[in-house]
Amino acid sequence: MRIGELAAQAGTTRDTIRFYERIGLVAGRRLPNGYRDFPPETVAWLHYVRTAQTLGFSLAEIARHGEELSEAPDAAQALSALLEEKIRVIDARMAELAVLRADLRERVGSGCPLRAAGLEG
Known part of the structure; x- marks a missing residue:
């Protein structure tokens, strides 16, 4: 899914997704045309990130806990x-x-x- 569609489905902005990508919170691959492509499960992950932030978790904590939770x-x-x-x-x-x-x-x-x-x- 391209970044615009991901932003719309996750209720966030493209810039936020780009920032999350820079800090390693989300990962997309580059298509031959240079566009970013994200897997569909990234939408649920971004909802989790926003909820966790609302509950007082920092982005560093979210990244660290995301690894723990996935394992x-x-x-x-x-x-x-x-x-x-x-x-x-x-x-x-x-x-x-x-x-x-x-x-x-x-x-x-x-x-x-x-x-x-x-x-x-």
Whole structure:
């Protein structure tokens, strides 16, 4: 399938597909006339990429996980494990942000908001 048709079916742009191709996220072959040709399963892969991005995965993570998922004996189980790991990362980040928020809240209205908490001077 040519890049224009792939872009239309995947709901993305040709430029996005070209970028994904440059970074190795998708692969197409060149036809003798120079056009790119992508296998039909690339549409489903691009839908997966967009969904994974929406769920907070970086393109590097998506590329790495794509290889893991394609080699997994049970892709659904492997994907669930990846989602569980992402939840753990988000939970840890939320805890860090809660501490940061508390520190900021403590400094609001203080005489010198940038002075280290607990130091008098």
